[in-house]
Amino acid sequence: xxxxxxxxxxxxxxxxxxxxxxxxxxxxxxxxxxxxxxxxxxxxxxxxxxxxxxxxxxxxxxxxxxxxxxxxxxxxxxxxxxxxxxxxxxxxxxxxxxxxxxxxxxxxxxxxxxxxxxxxxxxxxxxxxxxxxxxxxxxxxxxxxxxxxxxxxxxxxxxxxxxxxxxxxxxxxxxxxxxxxxxxxxxxxxxxxxxxxxxxxxxxxxxxxxxxxxxxxxxxxxxxxxxxxxxxxxxxxxxxxxxxxxxxxxxxxxxxxxxxxxxxxxxxxxxxxxxxxxxxxxxxxxxxxxxxxxxxxxxxxxxxxxxxxxxxxxxxxxxxxxxxxxxxxxxxxxxxxxxxxxxxxxxxxxxxxxxxxxxxxxxxxxxxxxxxxxxxxxxxxxxxxxxxxxxxxxxxxxxxxxxxxxxxxxxxxxxxxxxxxxxxxxxxxxxxxxxxxxxxxxx
Numbered sequence: 001x002x003x004x005x006x007x008x009x010x011x012x013x014x015x016x017x018x019x020x021x022x023x024x025x026x027x028x029x030x031x032x033x034x035x036x037x038x039x040x041x042x043x044x045x046x047x048x049x050x051x052x053x054x055x056x057x058x059x060x061x062x063x064x065x066x067x068x069x070x071x072x073x074x075x076x077x078x079x080x081x082x083x084x085x086x087x088x089x090x091x092x093x094x095x096x097x098x099x100x101x102x103x104x105x106x107x108x109x110x111x112x113x114x115x116x117x118x119x120x121x122x123x124x125x126x127x128x129x130x131x132x133x134x135x136x137x138x139x140x141x142x143x144x145x146x147x148x149x150x151x152x153x154x155x156x157x158x159x160x161x162x163x164x165x166x167x168x169x170x171x172x173x174x175x176x177x178x179x180x181x182x183x184x185x186x187x188x189x190x191x192x193x194x195x196x197x198x199x200x201x202x203x204x205x206x207x208x209x210x211x212x213x214x215x216x217x218x219x220x221x222x223x224x225x226x227x228x229x230x231x232x233x234x235x236x237x238x239x240x241x242x243x244x245x246x247x248x249x250x251x252x253x254x255x256x257x258x259x260x261x262x263x264x265x266x267x268x269x270x271x272x273x274x275x276x277x278x279x280x281x282x283x284x285x286x287x288x289x290x291x292x293x294x295x296x297x298x299x300x301x302x303x304x305x306x307x308x309x310x311x312x313x314x315x316x317x318x319x320x321x322x323x324x325x326x327x328x329x330x331x332x333x334x335x336x337x338x339x340x341x342x343x344x345x346x347x348x349x350x351x352x353x354x355x356x357x358x359x360x361x362x363x364x365x366x367x368x369x370x371x372x373x374x375x376x377x378x379x380x381x382x383x384x385x386x387x388x389x390x391x392x393x394x395x396x397x398x399x400x401x402x403x404x405x406x407x408x409x410x411x412x413x414x415x416x417x418x419x420x421x422x423x424x425x426x427x428x429x430x431x432x433x434x435x436x437x438x439x440x441x442x443x
Contacts, residue, residue: 007109007117014340019120021338022324023102026122029145033137035100035124040081042104046071048080051310053278062106062117074106078123079303079319080310086127087311095128105323114295114326125319127307132254134318135283135302139258142287142298142320143266149327150336156297158287159270163280163301164247165233166271169220172238173213179205184274187217191272221272226255229269254283275299279306285320289330297330298322345372345436347389347415348398351382355400362398362410362428369429371436389415396435398428414441 004010011019027037046063063073075081078101086097101123111117124141126134139158146156163184170180186201195214202210216236223229229251233244258267267285275284284301288294300320307315331337348363350356356379363373374392376385389397399411399420410428412435413420421442423431434440 005117007111009116009118013342017340018328018337019324022120022328025148026100026102026145026322029148030100030122030124030141032144033098033141035098035141038082038085038099038101039103040075040078040085040101042075042106043072044075044081046073048084048310049073049076051080060107060109062108075103076105076107077321078103078105078121079125079306079321082123082125082319083307083310083317086315087307087313090307090311090313090315093128096134097125097127099127100124114329116325120324122322122324123319125317127315127317130316132250132257132283134316135254136257136261138300138318138320139267139285140261140263142285142300142322143263145322146287146297149331150334153265155289155291155334156266156287157290158267158285159273160267160283160285161269161271161273161275162247162251162282163274163284164282165244166274168238168240168244168247169236171240172236173206173209175205181278187221187272188274190217190221221270223271224268226251226269229271273299275301279303279309281305282318287322292330292333295326295330297327342393344374344389344392344394346374346396346398346432347385347392347394348373348375348400349382349385349389350375350379351401355402355405358405359398359400365429366432369433371432396432398432 009015043066046058046061049057049061057076061073061076063071066072082099082101086093086099102120103123104118105121106118108117109115122145124138126138139160143158166184166187167180170183171177175183183202183205186198190198199210199214202214206213220232223232226248230248233248238244258264273284273286275286280301281304282302284299286299287297289297298320300318302316302318304316304318305314307313307317328337346366348359350359359375363375366373374389374394376388380388386397394415397413397415399413401411404411404422407422408425409422410425411420412423412432419441431440
């Protein structure tokens with residue numbers, strides 16, 4: 001028997017129902033913030049991703065040469081495609097540009113818990129807006145989404161950091177501009193490595209100053225409040241004091257906005273979050289599960305220079321992404337996923353050819369009105385039909401027999417209560433609508 005490929009999932013009806021629940025919550029939350037949906041091709045030119053992330057990204061992609069001789073890849077993320085779309089019509093798009101997507105992504109990496117080769121990802125981005133108001137909007141949306149799934153402040157925390165401050169700080173330590181992204185990558189992994197290994201990796205960039213640098217950085221990443229951050233920046237040996245103060249003023253504005261939104265319980269400052277990708281600028285953030293394995297649930301930040309790099313047109317931008325794999329695992333552990341129930345509005349039970357023909361006409365009319373209706377595709381006995389209605393989780397049964405037909409009636413049965421009544425055939429549509437939508441049932 002042929003098996004599915006490693007890292008790819010099948011979605012049986014129960015799994016499909018849960019996946020669609022995730023999509024509904026995402027769409028419901030983002031609609032409240034005025035975002036509109038977009039989509040892009042699954043298959044893109046390979047250069048779209050190497051232009052953004054460099055040739056080293058190729059090892060993480062499903063890429064090949066198509067029959068036209070083009071180098072292509074299955075999309076591993078949405079941001080480059082989004083930038084291309086916006087860049088093509090940037091002068092005609094209303095600002096702010098607030099777009100979201102829900103799409104399947106592909107990455108060639110070792111399948112493990114919380115990480116597969118195929119996954120669905122929610123992306124929300126705001127383009128064309130400078131200043132921390134847009135950052136606050138994205139952070140508020142991320143927190144809103146996690147709360148919409150049923151998570152509470154004790155279940156997750158959003159960790160907020162700043163790539164601009166990090167760049168000023170590394171410059172003060174005389175780390176060359178071309179080396180700063182590599183140093184940030186080492187800092188990004190500090191929590192997962194022992195101190196000796198981190199110091200060894202930093203040595204080529206700092207030589208004999210590595211121990212002093214690492215000691216100071218350990219103090220920086222331990223900061224959890226704005227007051228502590230301001231005090232650290234006052235003591236640190238930084239040159240660009242005017243830019244530092246300007247950046248701290250932006251921090252104060254962002255935190256004040258989030259506080260006014262009532263979001264203080266859901267986030268804290270954590271400069272250990274640096275987001276390894278080179279294109280991030282300004283504020284960056286990640287949401288983590290805190291009551292168990294500290295798994296990352298979502299992440300993002302500003303990427304103000306990426307639009308110009310890919311399209312040649314400068315446009316400030318920020319956004320975040322949230323994958324379904326880790327999210328579903330955590331929702332399941334917390335008991336926050338809805339139970340899958342096969343439910344059906346109406347099952348039609350017939351006896352005899354003439355009643356069946358009458359029922360088929362009504363079935364077509366009810367389905368046209370949006371009522372969910374099933375019936376036996378092959379004529380069968382009453383007991384077998386009622387058994388199938390039960391298996392399908394039918395809420396109501398419509399019974400068409402010779403006697404009902406002769407009286408111009410249809411028997412409506414509540415399958416859970418085993419109660420029934422005779423409904424005039426001419427009133428069936430209206431009565432059934434009242435039952436399904438308003439809970440009507442005659443005394």
